[in-house]
Amino acid sequence: xxxxxxxxxxxxxxxxxxxxxxxxxxxxxxxxxxxxxxxxxxxxxxxxxxxxxxxxxxxxxxxxxxxxxxxxxxxxxxxxxxxxxxxxxxxxxxxxxxxxxxxxxxxxxxxxxxxxxxxxxxxxxxxxxxxxxxxxxxxxxxxxxxxxxxxxxxxxxxxxxxxxxxxxxxxxxxxxxxxxxxxxxxxxxxxxxxxxxxxxxxxxx
Amino acid sequence: xxxxxxxxxxxxxxxxxxxxxxxxxxxxxxxxxxxxxxxxxxxxxxxxxxxxxxxxxxxxxxxxxxxxxxxxxxxxxxxxxxxxxxxxxxxxxxxxxxxxxxxxxxxxxxxxxxxxxxxxxxxxxxxxxxxxxxxxxxxxxxxxxxxxxxxxxxxxxxxxxxxxxxxxxxxxxxxxxxxxxxxxxxxxxxxxxxxxxxxxxxxxx
DNA sequence: GAAGACACCCAAGAATATTCGGGTTGCGGC
DNA sequence: GCCGCAACCCGAATATTCTTGGGTGTCTTC
Numbered sequence: 001x002x003x004x005x006x007x008x009x010x011x012x013x014x015x016x017x018x019x020x021x022x023x024x025x026x027x028x029x030x031x032x033x034x035x036x037x038x039x040x041x042x043x044x045x046x047x048x049x050x051x052x053x054x055x056x057x058x059x060x061x062x063x064x065x066x067x068x069x070x071x072x073x074x075x076x077x078x079x080x081x082x083x084x085x086x087x088x089x090x091x092x093x094x095x096x097x098x099x100x101x102x103x104x105x106x107x108x109x110x111x112x113x114x115x116x117x118x119x120x121x122x123x124x125x126x127x128x129x130x131x132x133x134x135x136x137x138x139x140x141x142x143x144x145x146x147x148x149x150x151x152x153x154x155x156x157x158x159x160x161x162x163x164x165x166x167x168x169x170x171x172x173x174x175x176x177x178x179x180x181x182x183x184x185x186x187x188x189x190x191x192x193x194x195x196x197x198x199x200x201x202x203x204x205x
Numbered sequence: 206x207x208x209x210x211x212x213x214x215x216x217x218x219x220x221x222x223x224x225x226x227x228x229x230x231x232x233x234x235x236x237x238x239x240x241x242x243x244x245x246x247x248x249x250x251x252x253x254x255x256x257x258x259x260x261x262x263x264x265x266x267x268x269x270x271x272x273x274x275x276x277x278x279x280x281x282x283x284x285x286x287x288x289x290x291x292x293x294x295x296x297x298x299x300x301x302x303x304x305x306x307x308x309x310x311x312x313x314x315x316x317x318x319x320x321x322x323x324x325x326x327x328x329x330x331x332x333x334x335x336x337x338x339x340x341x342x343x344x345x346x347x348x349x350x351x352x353x354x355x356x357x358x359x360x361x362x363x364x365x366x367x368x369x370x371x372x373x374x375x376x377x378x379x380x381x382x383x384x385x386x387x388x389x390x391x392x393x394x395x396x397x398x399x400x401x402x403x404x405x406x407x408x409x410x
Numbered sequence: 411g412a413a414g415a416c417a418c419c420c421a422a423g424a425a426t427a428t429t430c431g432g433g434t435t436g437c438g439g440c
Numbered sequence: 441g442c443c444g445c446a447a448c449c450c451g452a453a454t455a456t457t458c459t460t461g462g463g464t465g466t467c468t469t470c
Contacts, residue, residue: 012290012311012312013221013290013311013312014311014312014313014314014315015221015224015225015228015288015311015313015315015318016218016220016221016224016311018224018227018228018315019220019221019223019224019225019227020220020224022224022227023220023223037312083220085217085218085290106217106218106219106220106221107217107218107219107242108219108220109219110219110220110223113220146416146417146418147417148417148418149417156398159394159395159396159398159399159402160396160398161396161398161456161457162456162457162458163455163456163457171418171419171420172419172420172421173456173457173458174419174420174421174422174457174458174459175418175419175420176457177457177458177459178418178419178420178458178459179418180457180458181458181459182417189364190364191364191365191366192457192458193361193364193365193366193398193401194364196398197364351446351447351448352447353447353448354447366426366427367426367427367428368425368426368427376448376449376450377449377450377451378426378427378428379427379428379429379449379450379451379452380448380449380450381427382426382427382428382429383428383429383448383449383450384447384448385427385428386428386429387447397427
């Protein structure tokens with residue numbers, strides 16, 4: 001028999017952490033090395049402890065889970081399972097691209113988490129049926145924004161006026177309006193006030 | 206010894222439901238009568254089963270949990286515990302006003318859920334330390350909007366232009382601008398583009 | 411090395427939003 | 441009554457934003 005796999009659970013909800021912990025309690029091949037409620041200390045934890053499997057919530061209060069993933073993935077033989085509640089479209093794709101080995105929804109039956117761990121450790125990429133369905137809905141052609149459009153979108157999200165944006169980017173106000181018109185066109189909205197909302201739906205922020 | 210208390214768990218995350226279920230498995234005085242992942246069938250369930258304690262998540266995918274609460278509270282001797290993750294300020298106050306007997310955050314240690322049930326059944330109102338803290342942050346003086354301001358705020362949230370709003374309300378455009386200026390003042394934001402965001406933070410929508 | 415395609419920029423006029431000064435109504439207290 | 445106050449409304453002048461039409465440079469493709 002091989003050594004147990006050491007799991008780190010990262011989720012801001014204590015009840016979820018304890019649920020997952022109990023889930024693995026009955027399984028010989030896994031041991032829970034620790035649990036964390038924030039993303040900040042994940043890097044340090046995996047450095048100091050022999051963790052080879054991380055179950056990571058994307059929706060953390062301090063850091064965006066995706067950043068935690070980017071930080072730890074690739075270090076040693078770390079296998080990362082994404083466990084997520086409400087999901088921003090695009091984030092899942094991005095997580096898989098970054099190197100996450102499995103994606104499970106919190107709405108999935110708990111045994112899917114174990115299945116995901118087994119599959120990921122066996123070298124497979126695992127996406128639960130529930131997540132696969134959710135992903136399918138967002139398979140609309142991706143909206144590609146230029147760097148200028150992206151910059152202005154961010155300023156819009158901050159609530160800056162066109163005048164302010166023009167000042168910050170050192171361009172003329174009409175140019176800002178022009179880029180905003182492009183954003184409206186690409187995001188297919190009729191009104192400036194809907195741009196940020198739509199961009200968030202598409203996971204562009 | 207008295208009869209066990211029958212618990213209904215309502216949460217869209219399977220892993221959370223199973224965590225709570227296991228939490229009560231070791232306690233003689235409670236029995237889990239059932240679990241639901243949607244709010245829609247809660248009414249029917251409590252009618253057909255002898256449930257006297259409901260653990261309710263406010264953030265459900267189909268119905269707002271607060272509406273579920275409004276529906277079931279008051280029927281028989283139903284005791285409702287609110288268990289919530291991210292919370293809209295005001296919603297908790299409202300839940301307590303509607304008759305919820307306890308409020309616990311998902312970030313609280315699981316034993317707080319049991320403590321909440323015990324306290325609620327004993328006739329107390331229980332608010333976990335974590336939630337109390339979160340509530341405190343939102344104890345800012347409530348923002349009172351006039352009916353006109355509220356109407357215009359809703360149109361703004363829809364993304365309507367001032368012109369469109371003026372047309373719908375059959376008033377002049379400058380009047381719309383006037384009300385928007387009032388909203389900016391009351392919500393204490395410098396920019397129109399932040400009004401809706403701020404209003405959502407304050408739970409005005 | 412043209413010929414598109416694209417991102418980027420601007421000026422001027424059109425459209426839209428805001429400010430300002432001023433008016434009406436309704437309501438509670440002196 | 442009459443005053444103060446708040447919410448509501450408007451017109452005109454002002455400020456901001458948008459559209460239009462036109463310009464540049466840089467790629468890629470033929």
